[in-house]
Amino acid sequence: MRKELIELRINGRADEVAIESSALLLDVLRQDLQLTGSKRGCDDSSCGACTVLVDGVAMMSCTLLAASCEGQEITTIEGVSEHGSLAAIQKAYGEWGGAQCGYCTPGFIMTVKSLLAENPDPSESDIRDALSSNLCRCTGYNQMYEAIRSAIAAERCAVTNSEHGK
């Protein structure tokens, strides 16, 4: 199959890549752009380890044609860290045991990002519902809930502090 040149906007940068029209976004991210943070855990949208944001919406990149994302803003786990530091949700996942083996973690963090963007104050059942798009085999999910609550509190604290000029 002949390759075509397309432009993808990923984590705020424009990348030109030559791809076959059948190329999946996950493979382009991992193989062509070396953005290996998004993982492949299955081949059929079962596990969510490949979750990325496409125009802010959590999508599974393992079953998404890369060519269909031209002109859209793609955010991967590599785009979540802020100024070279961990974002609150990443820090909280690490501290509260939300990540054990870590393989599903990037996907979960993207799902949580999209949840919190839509609903900054989710209830326990909102969180459970949102996370059900992703699978984890290590944690039993319990410590993820604590991580998410702690990240929300940390974000809120940071906002309050910056409002007070600290």
Added chain:
Amino acid sequence: MVDAAEKTSGAGKYTDDLSVPGMLVGKILHSPYPHARIKRIDISRAEQLEGVITVVVGKDAPNPYGILPVGHDEHALALDKVRYVGDNVACVVAISEAIAEKALELIDVDYEVLPAYFDPEESMKASTDLIHDNKPNNLEKDYHHIFGDPDRGFAEADHVAEARFIANEVTHAAMEPHSTLAAFEIDPHTGKPGRLTVWSSTQVPYYLQHKLSLVLEMPMAQIRVIKPLVGGGFGGKSEVIPIEIIAAVAARKAQAPVKITYTREEVFWAHRGRPRTIIDLKTGVKNDGRITAVKARVVQDGGAYCSYGVVTILYSGALLGALYDIPNIQYDGYRVLTNKPACGAMRGHGTVNVRFAFESQLDELAAKVGMDPAEIRRRNLLQPPCITVNGLRVQSYGLPECIEKTVERSRWDERKGKLPRGRGLGIACSHYVSGAANSIIRSDMPHSTVNIKIDRDGGVVVYTGASEIGQGSDTMTAQIAAEVLGCSLSRVRVIAADTDLTPIDIGSYSSRVTFMAGNATLRAANEVKKLIAAAAAKKMNCQPDDLVFRDDVVGKREGRVGTAAIGRPAEQSSAATVSGRVEGQILRGSLQQKRKDDGPKDQMTFEEAVVAAIDFHGALTGTGSYAPPPEARGGKHKGAGVGPSPAYSYSAQVAEVSVDEETGEVTVHKVWAAHDCGRALNPVSVEGQIIGSVWMGMGQALTEEMVWKDGMLMNPGLLEYRSPSSVESPEVEPIIVESIDPEGPFGAKECSEGSLAATIPAIANAIYDAVGIRLHESPFTPERVLAALRSKKNAKALNLTEGVDPTSPKGFREHGGSLWFKGKGPERHPLDPSRHEPAGGAD
């Protein structure tokens, strides 16, 4: 966790994230038949395809291997026979995955289909067309143990219960599919391909190095195995998986680096999970609740290769002991070969299914005796320190406290039996080894060795062969080193699981890492500490024993006003010495040290002490190793090597469930899980392991099951396999119990496996409490629950397994569909014993 940032930022590299220049892709051709002889393989058409570099077949690496020395029955690729649907036949190496996949279709293989065996009890009757020629009756191994006098025990019993339990097959389904990258480098002396480097998703890098050396006929020293981040194992990566060997053989033949990563479906075929187990269990108790005897006959459907099978069947018998005081035990275990993917070690190796049967039956007996189920467990406690009737040494024993804590937190006494109909509570206990006291390769070598190096910068580097697979191995190692040396965690860097750099450690399995690698770390750190103390004591004019290492300060014990007195200056001085240090000062350290140290002082910073020690000794390194003590290595009977451990963890759990009698659906609302881990070195991590174990147990109890049809896996996908998502997962309240083991590092024992086994019977017992049915077959799917409810209503005995061929399921057992399975089952031999239906009848 010391490795959290690389995981949460996506920066950490797992094997499939790695690439090296010139890397090729490997794809494997799998057998479409459960049992067949390979008459001919023609790879010529595949090799001619543009972009294909080479095609590897069995004769490219004919040496047999296997994880156990007694089970060398596997080959990288099939030599003359395939033994399960998914067995490895050939491997295409190409420049891209798409081309490799296309080439797979161009390989012509002529098979002669043989009769296949899917049910272990049928398979044991086989006399012809054996799965392995050297295993009569397709019996991998059987063991028959009698401890005490079971007949007398049953005669003394006031109540005896006897039943058949079945636990269906489950698999690890770790989130990271297996992946291996193999590359040869050119030998500078000969100019030919020399050393081999293998990056692999493994729990056992040193075993991999050993097996690679057997198959490739290379000295171990020429092979370097590196374990990058591993995305979960649960036992599925605790032995050498075919791709790990195939990738290396392919790299040799292709003369280029080759990476192979399994698809999710291939991961299911690679399997090595928990076998379908048939347990005929008989238990006798007296009216006071005391167990008098236990008799178990266990048949495991082991799949087509030995794998860890001999160990699994031994664990199933051995770990009947060491939880309760059982005076008389009879055990008959059969590990049977069948034409399905090989089973192996999975979290709670060998104990889980038997524990489900035992704890369910104990609950029935409590009802017969008229005793509270928690009480009957209290009546059968061991009195440690002791040696059980089957030779297991028990020292620390937190089970009584585990039972008390779960009973208290779940408000068992006030709520048990008093919940509305359809809702119930159940209790069960379990235990597990903290590492096996005897390694699978019999030798006197230490099970773990750790090296520590400290340099003039005050940085502590720990070299350990222990494999971090998500369970917290690296964090545990760093914490123990920091604790012993009294330095901050940020000083410690862990270099792990790289056979060129790190000393031998037999791997991350049987929950051995904290106990064994932890003890080795402790000893290595103590050795270094001794060197530092000797030098520092000289400077401070005191005895080394008078020194305390704490908060990055080495200080005199008597000079200590309070703990805070040492803590405070440490913060200041370390800030000054670490961040404010000018370039070059480190090397001039000793000179400055001399000037500063005109008079003896009461304390030194950690760095000053390190510099003094290096000046004094010339180098600052320490090593430590761990081998289990002889008295913990078990009895003398055949098979006594499996089961003994230096320490056992204990768990007690209460599950609260509700059962919908209309739909048969079971919901677990909450599990209270108390786990005796000796000492919790990292409480967040320990709680995470307890919750994860309980959760995985719940999956096996309610939904997870590998469904087979004529040797074909019908549900090789994470959704079809029904791994629970967040909405199906209960709240788990972990309760840490610390019994402080006399031999564990700081008293610690295992915490990652022992809790799993209690969850399944706790749920089964809670279902009984809720709706009065005893489920003897897991998972407790709505179909099984409804069938049991119906049979209870009709007061008819129902045996779901009688007359049902579990390997050729019809009706409710059939669900899901394979991506690979295109509407037609594999062709079957006309004499195939499992072919009950006339041709075309079943489909």
